[in-house]
Amino acid sequence: MIEVRNLTKRYGKFIANNNLSLTVKPGELTVLLGPNGAGKSTLIKCICGLLRFEGAITINGYDNRSKEAKQQLGYIPEMPALYPMLTVQEHMEFIARAYQLKDWKPQASQLLRRFELDDKQNKLGKELSKGMQQKVSICCAALTNPRAVIFDEPLVGLDPHAIRELKSLIAELKKDGCAMIVSTHMIESVEENWDTTCIMTGGRIARACRREDLDSGSDLEDLYFSITEGSGEEKA
Template sequence: MLEVQGLRKMYGKNLAVDQVSFFVPDGSVGILLGPNGAGKSTIIKSIAGLLRYEGMIRVQGIPSRELEAKRIFGYVPEIPSMFEALSVREHIEYIRMAYKSRITDQEVERLMERFEMTDKADKLGNELSKGMMQKVSILCALAVKPQVILFDEPMVGLDPQAIRELKEVILELKSQGVTVLISTHMLEMVEDLWDIMFVMEKGHVKASFRKEDVGNRDLDDLFFEVTGGEKR
């Protein structure tokens, strides 16, 4: 589970996130939805421990700043960053060692096959396209075998096959009881994935919805109803 309570983040005099609270239970896919600048990435980076903030974040009941919490969640950033001199396989091995992951060699090979990276295994970080770097970020996060995993705009830059594979992986994680949080502004990419949705605007969670409560209502309609915009 992932719990955020009273999260507040200032950048200088600018208030990016103001008293944000939400909860995503085990085995659920949460969506942090909002336009660019709404504060989604600030929340994700706070959860990942990349920013200082006010408030409380818990991962499986453990304060997110504690090492025990860091070992059980994975993070896929919006902009992937590679070690230039490490190969794809070495990136994954580095994560396995750092997190003392229980993932097996066979599971690693299967993941690389699924994301069509087997023939790229020996390519160095500085030889990869943006799409391939995104795939490596996903593979590294999955190699942790996390109990909670965070995705920040994960489908940007991926080819259609990789998008389909990632969606399947997310649903598999859900079935295994993993908590998933996806930050995005791409409604069409998450409409078949989500269980609970948090609509953000100007640093606040304006509304939350559970899938079973909204039925077949269109995500666009829900979003623009909350934010006061117009569907195009």
């Protein structure tokens, strides 16, 4: 479970996140939507423990800055940040050692094959395209068998095969009880799997909605534009 309570993030006098609260239950996929500058990336970085903030965030009951929380959380950033002088295989080994994983090599090999990186294992991080770097990030996050995962624009730069495999992986994680947040502008990419959505504008959650509460005949795109281009905001 991912739980955010009364989160506020300030940069000087500018408030990037203003008193946000949300809960993602095990096996649920929450889609984070909003225009550029709405505060989505700031929220994600706070959840991942990369920024200081006011309020409280827990991962399966543990403070998000704790070792226990970090061991259960996977993060795929919008811009992959690989070590330039480590190979693909060394990235997998680095993650395995950092998380003290046992018998990880078969799973690592399976993930690399799945995302068509098995023939790139000796390539350095700096030698990979952005799409390949993104696939390495996905493999590293999945290797730890996380109980919560944050995806920030995960489809950007991926080829059609990788997009299909990532969607399949998300469905598998969901079935396995993983709590997930996906931030994306590609609304159609999450239409079939989402459970809840939080639509952000101006650093606030303007609307939180469960799939079953969506008006008959409407879809996620309709909801998004009704909030971001409608006559007013509805606070969650």
